[in-house]
Amino acid sequence: MTDDLRTKARLLFDAAVIAADPAKAVRRGLSQAPLPPTTAHGKTHLIAIGKAAPAMLREALIALPDADTALAVTHHGNPAILETGEIVHAGHPVPDAAGARAATRVMDVLASATERDRVVALISGGGSALLPAPPSGVSLADKARLNDALLAAGLDIVQMNLVRQQVSLLKGGGFLRLAAPAKVYAYILSDVIGDDLRAIASGPTVSPIGTASDAIAILRAADIWDAVPASIRAHLERAQGIPPVSLPEATNTLVGSNRLSLDAMADRARQLGLKPRLVNDALTGDVAEATALILGDLTRQSEPSALLYGGETTVTLRGDGRGGRNQELALRVALGAKDIRAPWVFLSGGTDGRDGPTDAAGGLVDASTVARMKAAGVDAAALLANNDSYAALSAAGDLLMTAATGTNVADVQALLIAP
Missing domain, CATH: 3.40.50.10180 (Glycerate kinase, MOFRL-like N-terminal domain)
Known part of the structure; x- marks a missing residue:
């Protein structure tokens, strides 16, 4: 089930990029x-x-x-x-x-x-x-x-x-x-x-x-x-x-614009048999605040759905690690939702294919992300404190990797929830 959701999340991201051609x-x-x-x-x-x-x-x-x-x-x-x-x-x-x-x-x-x-x-x-x-x-x-x-x-x-x-x-x-x-x-x-x-x-x-x-x-x-x-x-x-x-x-x-890409994600979600809902087309502010909003939506959702967001958050640097706003947002959601049992997947990516000074576009996480990090011997919370979301997601195999897309309409996020 989770693998299927991850595949669908990536297809939604691809639809956003195509719409911004x-x-x-x-x-x-x-x-x-x-x-x-x-x-x-x-x-x-x-x-x-x-x-x-x-x-x-x-x-x-x-x-x-x-x-x-x-x-x-x-x-x-x-x-x-x-x-x-x-x-x-x-x-x-x-x-x-x-x-x-x-x-x-x-x-x-x-x-x-x-x-x-x-x-x-x-x-x-x-x-x-x-x-x-x-x-x-x-x-x-x-x-x-x-x-x-x-x-x-x-x-x-x-x-x-x-x-x-x-x-x-x-x-x-x-x-x-x-x-x-x-x-x-x-x-x-x-x-x-x-x-x-x-x-x-x-x-x-x-x-x-x-x-x-x-x-x-x-x-x-x-x-x-x-x-x-x-x-x-x-x-x-x-x-x-x-x-x-x-x-x-x-x-x-x-x-x-970003909104045109979000509309394309919604259309693709319906084609994949999902029920899309555009939750927020102005997801801005610090990633910690954005994480709280997304986790709240996840805990309140009682039916299968594809919740969509678009915007451009910010990160306050406190360490010397590597990462970007999308990677940090994905890592924070993974840590905050690690105990939620229902299958879920969260993707956050930059439509340009680059997130901060890294080769990743963002992150694609699920309920098992934190467990995979532990199995790889990394302390996700410590890496987050050092703004090292890239290392944490890499250890879990959860970096969203694309080539440069040749476009840029800010960031998109998809939270997919299964029955």
Whole structure:
């Protein structure tokens, strides 16, 4: 029974990934919001950023084969290739020198655009870290230290991106500032719950989420102001007194999201003879809080079902182990539900196929997970305390392993309960 549930849980995850296929998303977006023709002698610049960038660019080139620029910036390890166009790889989740070089390439293209040209931006999750473009006086190393501090503090994606926008020449409307007076058209695959376009890839084609003052307040409230490099603190303090500048308008079209993937999971569950119920399409906050919600649903459920969740939780780092938010969530559920006798399976996975700085997408656990860990000689609770969910799940054979999927619409979870 448990093996059958595990197989079905994986099929639901696969359905979520398929629904977020970036090529289909771009095709849908170009159909729903077609591009106007270029003016005489005008150029078309295709710039794709994010984990789904190569696939989005490939599809866009089918519709725009004569584009003057065709550039995709994606993460190291993405195996995608293009028949035409160029792929540049950069660091994620921590920005690196390759990303800084890619950012310079992108800024050069944008700055070259004229009023006759159009910039077509293809945006997906991960774009924020891939294009580090720090302002004058801030080094790439400083940006990396800032990113480390934001991740370790357990801030949600909107808070992190608000801060990042204030320390970047590309984020928070940077494409619009640099490309003006060219028209900008963006097709966006959302990895942000609620689909706030300002937060997806830190909003390069929309106005910023907040101000420098807001960024300072967030850093102070998270008690990491003093951990932020002095150059960034000085930049934010100087920027407090600068009034916001009105940005040129862009045409932004949302082409895919976490909710569409959850709907696909529900459809697949019905095909498999399960009774799906979407419990929460905004599962956010600390993994400990998310675990309590899921365990509560498990203990209250009295009939066979497939409970579905989607969102993006956060992890507060207290140790030096390896893992990610999906792996830690799965491990916490396994520990909390180890005494529940009815057959159950819980899957938590990132739709991009990567969870934190690991090669796993997440975890797939059941009522026997903790027993398998004990049999392997590991102390699951101790590993959890060290944020070492990867080691714990690996010992049980419960890592959710996929190749890079080429897309990203945040995380999905499935809790399957048998009679």
